[in-house]
Amino acid sequence: MDSPLRTFLILAAIVSFASFLFAGWLYSWVKSRHSSNKRIAQVGKLITAGANTFLKREYIMLSKFAGVAAALILVFLPRPIWLGEPLDNVMMALAYIAGAAFSAAAGKIGIQIATIANMKTAEAAKEGIQPSFMAGFRGGAVMGMAVVGSSLLGVTLVYVLTGSHSSLLGFSFGASSLALFAKAGGGIFTKTADISADLVGKVELGIPEDDPRNPAVIADNVGDNVGDVAGMGADLFDSNVASMVAALVMAGSLDKLMGGKMNTAMVFAYTAIGLLSSIIGVATARIGRGGDPTKALNSSTYVTTSVFGALTALATWAFGFEWRVWGASAVGLIVGVIIGITSDYFTNDTKSPVKMVAKASESGPAFTILSGISYGLVSALPAMIGIAISALVAYKLCDPLGPGYAMFGISMAAVGMLSIVGMIISNDAYGPIVDNARGLAEIGNLGEDVLATTDELDSAGNTVKAITKGFAIGAAGLTVIALLGAFISEVNIAASELGVAGIVGFDVMNPLVFFGMLVGAAVPPLFSAMLMLGVNRNAQRMVAEIHRQFNTIVGLKEGKPGVEPEYDRCIVIATEGAIKELIPAGLVAILLTIAVGFIGGVQAIGGYLTGNIVSGLLFALFMSNSGGLWDNSKKFVESGNHGGKGSPAHKAAVVGDTVGDPFKDTAGPSINTQITVISLVSSIMATLFLTLSLF
């Protein structure tokens, strides 16, 4: 093994362990915060138990799914076991299981800390914004460190132990399988609970948000944890692993061509430095007493970005990596930040779109919806242009280095964009923690001052969330373009082994490519619609349950002391429904991929992936941004504009927010995972599609 590769593999392992140590320190720091309120402790215990119930069921379901998938891999992949090297199949199946397991472990850790951090954040709010912010932020950072550390460690281990592309793809596919369950399932759970709680509580009975009489209130809080913490973590674990694997697959092909292991070494160098930069960014995050939490969150992102840029430049200089590739990764990072800023424009309540939607709400809910959808659709353009330009620039920068470098450049732009993913996850997990803290403060009767503090923290969470969401979609966009390159690599390796002609690209004038493209483009809207219909159906079940409890439990509606709703019934409904509704959506996406592959072969799949990426990015951006826009428009009205709370504009804005909830928290973000899953299914099945197809 070449010395730079060994150096950076060791660095990757060290940094991964460092991130675990740091996560452990943060964990115990958060845990050692003061807490005394009994009511909060009691409710917190219920939330923790609920979240664990969900995770347990989800993981059981997942093990069945993963078991079947691993068995199929064992028999058929990377090639039928009777044709190839059985050991390859065993390694790939094991790598697949490891991918799912590593991601599951990170999710479990995230839930664990989030359900502690929300209590600590709520109680710390009594002492002011600074200690409360630190509890929330450091809680989120545990998740960030755990996810990035375990993804880097996992990829490094698989690489060191097997060195094979198919095992790396298997690991990535395992991570994607989990993400599909965690993100889409968690998304259905959280919105089922959220919508049902609001519908019966706020709309029908007029009791406040987070009122403990509401049987769905605990499920709602559990939902924030399982959807926004565990789900989002699994999603970014998935993207992060996929970007590393895509880069490694292409680096491997290049290294084979050029001799040496410099390109592979470079991938490990950059990803290890990315995690290191995130550690530094988290460690330096501070907020002054009474300071602005948004500024604190953003500034730590900028610290991470600068450290990453500087350290990768240093590594490139010291080890003689290609400067052009460094340029590609820097472009990715910069464009990522720009995309984040444009998402912020469309969802920030100090900017025109949110204000216009709030104003339109005066004319009734139809106008809230129409204008929110319109701005969401418009918002896709700048991000699409940003992704397009970063891919183009990365390609053109690296193309002169030789054949194959152009696509490698794109994959390194994705790695660059995702280098700060640890920071992104930390910021993103902060959101649901402080959101929950607000709920606990309400339940624990901590008073108006505390609620004001948690509201401020919550609002900062929402703003930062919009930025990180745009960022995550942009990164996913580049990653999946890189995965398309990885797919070609895999097809060509298989083709050269089989002695048939390989492929260089996918011509849209080839009718098979066009056929695939039209079908692939229709999948993300189908997938997201199925999830939204799932939320709809599931919410109807839960509303019926809430009605049943209010009708049959004596004294519940009146809030008689000692009378408690059966919280766990709602949690069970949300859990079972989420898993039930998720399966068909995931299966349809995977089966359509397989059908297109066996009908039209690798050319059709190339078109299919392209169509899927293009329409998937569009719908993910549209749905996430519209959803965020409606959420903040509602808050803008609630803060006293256009008649404030209870006005007709407010009612209309609430309708917008309800529509936006599954948009931004179920359908939109799940599209990333859907794209990654089918890209990986395609890469993994490349040999089969190449040899067995109708056309």
Place this chain on the structure above:
Amino acid sequence: MDSPLRTFLILAAIVSFASFLFAGWLYSWVKSRHSSNKRIAQVGKLITAGANTFLKREYIMLSKFAGVAAALILVFLPRPIWLGEPLDNVMMALAYIAGAAFSAAAGKIGIQIATIANMKTAEAAKEGIQPSFMAGFRGGAVMGMAVVGSSLLGVTLVYVLTGSHSSLLGFSFGASSLALFAKAGGGIFTKTADISADLVGKVELGIPEDDPRNPAVIADNVGDNVGDVAGMGADLFDSNVASMVAALVMAGSLDKLMGGKMNTAMVFAYTAIGLLSSIIGVATARIGRGGDPTKALNSSTYVTTSVFGALTALATWAFGFEWRVWGASAVGLIVGVIIGITSDYFTNDTKSPVKMVAKASESGPAFTILSGISYGLVSALPAMIGIAISALVAYKLCDPLGPGYAMFGISMAAVGMLSIVGMIISNDAYGPIVDNARGLAEIGNLGEDVLATTDELDSAGNTVKAITKGFAIGAAGLTVIALLGAFISEVNIAASELGVAGIVGFDVMNPLVFFGMLVGAAVPPLFSAMLMLGVNRNAQRMVAEIHRQFNTIVGLKEGKPGVEPEYDRCIVIATEGAIKELIPAGLVAILLTIAVGFIGGVQAIGGYLTGNIVSGLLFALFMSNSGGLWDNSKKFVESGNHGGKGSPAHKAAVVGDTVGDPFKDTAGPSINTQITVISLVSSIMATLFLTLSLF
């Protein structure tokens, strides 16, 4: 000139004139129907005057736009006048003006008859459903015949007089320019008026639909004519011309290669037979006394389809055309009908989606919206698969005929799908005529029985409209794929003249193609969002005007006899607003095309068009179907389900319908035109993009 080509050029001319004669006969038949009600005559006159006001302003605006465009064509296209043959530029500029003028004339005729037919239909309803249906249907058929006759005649004339591709493309671009104004402008007009009238009338004041006290009621009726009759006619004129021109451009290239003119002859044969079949279909449309209008409309579509299939087979046999190409056109036609049927599934109130959305409305408007959007998104899949399969089958059928035939096959599938466009327009124009007739019956106090009759006719119109809309989008899909082929033809002709390398296709792994694709895909959502925001803004202006009238005109609200609102003020607001809001959306689409072309050259444009087609089809299908679904869900609730009129479910369903209105009548259908416009801009500017680009 070869004998079959001459034969079919003569046939095309004869059939065009026959269609004009037939339209003239239908026109006088409708005009000679009995009418006596003074109130209806008076209001009818107001509607006619309003529609003419709009058309006049629109055409003035268009002449300015077309004047500038024609001047630019004269100087720069098909190539800069100082480099090429000046006569080519003159012919192209003239053809461009002719394209806009022919379409404008057809639109004017359509409006003329529609504003007469609605009165006749209303009064004929006193005598029963049969005479009323015939008046509405034959009124619509005037439009159908005028549009198809003039498009066929125009293309034939341009071909005979110039024989040049660039002039044909110029003619098509002229038709597209008009369609952009007529469809998008008319769409903004009609929904501005519709929404404003409902918002103040039905929602605020609780007065019935079409109540003559409402100042926007005439504007609303005018809107049905200018949006649904003239706009829809211009849209299908545009698609029809584009499909013919795409086929002719490719047929010309093939003929050049093969010698003879057989392929060109075939295009004229098929389009002439298509019009002939539509004439027969319209002429045989009958409804028994008390019969079912939906059945009558559908059966005449099936007559047209069968006649077309049989006659083209006969022509293919008699003149020795290629059977494989006949097969391609038959596939197009069949798939078109299938797409229509699937659209019907998602929008018909006897099927599950409409019922589910009506049921979801019981939980409030957010659920109406969520479920309607979800079903709309799902509905795109079957149509996308249908278009994909018809393109694939047409390609594979014709590929063995030699190089270039495969794309020609796709263009002939589009011609086949659009062969029955005369029938489609007739059925589609029937809708707004009977919708208006209902309004007039209300205004003219013709009694409950007449209203019941017009309601039944209206409901048939809605059902058929869904089918024809799906059909139109499918046809547009195939046409634009064919236009992509035409674009390559044009680039290669230019390349061979310039002595540079031509292109064979667009590889998605080429970063320029991918760059173009991401940007192109973001254009349809941007374009439709800009139109919807335009409707929003314009409706706010009109609502303010309606409030002003109710507040300042004494006795208006109370319905004091002799007191009339100022109808024309609302018409002027809708007209001016529509044109004002439309310009930026059209310009942005065209300018982005030009920008991408000059940045990335023809490869980027290839990707741009592909992305635009794919996402355009998705959004057009989604928006049209969601809109139709909400409309019919509202009607389903109004007919007594889930609490009927005035219930909470009804209120929620009305919100859905209001959101759906601009979806289905402004944004969705305008996307077709947007795609055609930029495809033609690209083809026309092919030489410039080939020679002057940044990358």
